[in-house]
């Protein structure tokens with residue numbers, strides 16, 4: 205597999221290698237913890253998984269993690285699921301995120317940018333003051349450790365303040381982006397029963413204002429556990445009846461008080477849609493996220509106080525939480541609230557230029573869109589501060605690597621391209637950026653430290669240079685401590701551990717190459733994953749099948765060779781119905797209003813029927829495989845299908861599309 209690509213596209217120079225934090229960490233860990241001093245990253249990685257406890261102890265020391273109560277040991281129990289990290293320890297995530305306020309008081313912690321592209325700084329002192337004020341108000345409102353605090357907010361400074369204030373009091377943060385419809389938000393927030401809701405009145409996107417006051421009113425009606433609603437007047441409206449005003453709650457000059465919480469105390473709930481049922485409500489811990497993100501951002505992304513970290517994301521995606529954790533490394537983080545391509549495709553590059561971003565993260569799809577639109581960011585803009593362009597959401601296709609490389613090389617820049625992959629489930633990366641390793645086209649540089657990433661065949665044999673299931677054979681601190689709405693842990697177990705007992709199976713196809721790099725090939729199950737946003741097909745069925753004209757439907761998503769994602773919705777119509785423009789519009793409108801614009805399919809295709817298993821389950825994976833070109837006899841077991849003839853339609857469609 206790796207031989208076609210034997211020459212790296214990029215190689216870090218000696219200065220970059222010597223100055224990288226990961227190099228300095230390795231030298232220090234060799235002196236203090238017995239890590240290998242030679243052998244480069246491969247040796248360090250091997251050590252980090254073989255000596256897992258020593259590695260994580262070293263991470264806490266290197267990053268000076270402040271334990272309020274010391275830990276008894278690093279790993280109490282390493283069984284997955286249920287590994288116990290740093291038992292006995294207490295600490296607080298928010299305290300670490302605000303540490304740079306002690307030394308860089310007047311420098312920006314946040315650079316906020318809206319669609320005017322004018323950056324507004326929030327200094328470390330100001331961020332710390334607002335968090336202090338809001339944390340005191342949350343306590344006064346009766347918020348106690350473990351209470352859930354929710355945000356229906358765009359990517360604005362107030363969202364960061366609310367997350368940190370919640371963490372400071374030991375509350376559990378959870379957020380949805382305001383382009384989510386009421387049903388999507390309620391499917392998430394009703395599971396966790398928040399006591400506080402932070403909300404905007406609306407948001408601006410693509411040059412337009414989107415008033416969300418009706419949705420907010422619906423959320424308030426349908427979330428009976430709310431004790432307080434805090435109104436952030438992004439569109440300038442008055443706080444509705446009974447809502448508190450953001451300005452009043454963040455006005456005091458109050459030092460934050462950080463609740464020392466157990467290492468495995470919940471920090472936040474993230475959501476990830478599976479194929480059925482409500483979105484999984486994934487709970488990650490304060491300590492687990494703290495150490496994983498210090499490792500990932502401080503060592504792999506090489507971020508520190510001199511950096512400006514910009515990742516294009518919304519609050520509904522784990523990359524937002526990852527971006528906020530940039531504060532842990534003392535970096536300034538760049539928050540952009542707006543359309544990725546407004547007023548033109550190059551918008552994100554312009555924001556990177558205006559903010560002096562040193563690490564610019566985006567989706568692989570955005571890179572491909574720029575290439576297609578003939579954008580020349582490095583030629584037309586001053587991007588000299590950028591050291592690294594990172595991508596995620598889907599694997600960066602080879603043409604994306606070449607385009608980025610050539611664009612920057614032509615302007616004399618030495619660009620490190622990091623394609624990274626992980627997921628909401630661990631709020632981090634399994635593989636991706638390593639500043640000291642070469643980059644090969646189409647490949648992630650290497651598995652992350654402390655992550656025993658492997659590719660397994662169905663019998664659990666490790667594969668090299670062959671496609672297999674992505675598995676992680678050791679616990680990672682940011683793996684979920686549990687799912688919120690899952691008292692016996694069965695949904696958590698079934699999501700990752702039912703294929704290979706005791707081993708995390710992620711649901712991606714992966715190749716580990718013999719040179720140590722990684723190729724991700726897309727989902728190995730039927731989860732929809734559109735540029736990193738995972739969606740449940742069941743949500744789409746529920747919305748669309750409310751229309752009387754739709755008898756049944758089936759949605760799949762296919763990763764395209766150019767990095768795009770094709771998400772067709774197949775509809776079997778009720779007798780007498782016709783898929784005309786009016787019905788098409790209503791289908792799209794229903795999905796947009798009930799779920800979100802991201803759920804709207806790329807195409808709606810009428811089909812003679814939806815195939816099922818003999819037990820009546822729609823067969824999404826076989827249809828996906830047929831459309832990816834797998835022959836029918838390999839895509840399905842014919843004996844397990846209720847109406848095999850229906851599959852010929854999808855087979856024909858695949859032929860026509862190829």
Ligand SMILES: CC(=O)CC(=O)O
Nearest residue numbers: 596597625626627736
């Ligand atoms: C890091 C990631 O894997 C982000 C995503 O694509 O969900």
